[in-house]
């Protein structure tokens with residue numbers, strides 16, 4: 141299953157980004173292959189609809205779980221519609237590595 | 246005739262149980278009860294920048310009702326700030342638009358789509374999860 145974690149950078153030691161639609165990077169983790177990759181957020185400077193555009197990207201990638209700090213109301217509605225699980229974590233300066241390690245635990 | 250209480254849709258419970266002011270003696274502290282729907286109204290209008298009619302639609306209330314809830318939220322927050330009161334969040338007349346769960350091990354909050362199996366935390370796989378809705 142593919143999971144996306146919002147990230148402030150493109151490294152495994154990058155810190156978690158609380159924003160969803162305006163996150164700097166998306167960390168894509170596939171627990172079947174163990175593959176981890178980073179995708180730059182193209183919608184970061186979008187005037188509006190960053191959340192919905194990000195959901196479209198998530199659906200396109202076949203992601204089933206999104207880990208972020210907050211989701212806007214429109215993004216929430218869409219994610220729910222596509223049966224994508226929303227996981228909200230607090231701002232505790234977690235790195236991508238730590239979040240992925242927890243997922244594996 | 247008693248007024249019918251209509252439930253207001255709340256997308257997600259607030260991520261805190263309350264706020265406490267600094268530098269105030271704890272004995273004299275009184276608190277303000279902020280309803281979930283008041284928190285939601287404030288969030289939609291002032292954090293998500295939705296227009297009032299849009300926010301009202303999301304909460305399943307009329308625009309005037311939304312305006313009333315929003316106004317009440319602002320007054321309570323202002324009162325808490327000026328009078329240095331604690332803010333406590335209380336459930337109020339809210340319904341969650343979906344089931345939200347909390348993991349007591351890693352504090353993740355999450356929903357569980359129908360297509361997924363239930364029972365474990367999607368962030369740390371702990372089984373110590375509780376339903377937040379009442």
Ligand SMILES: [Zn+2]
Nearest residue numbers: 348351366369
């Ligand atoms: Zn957990």
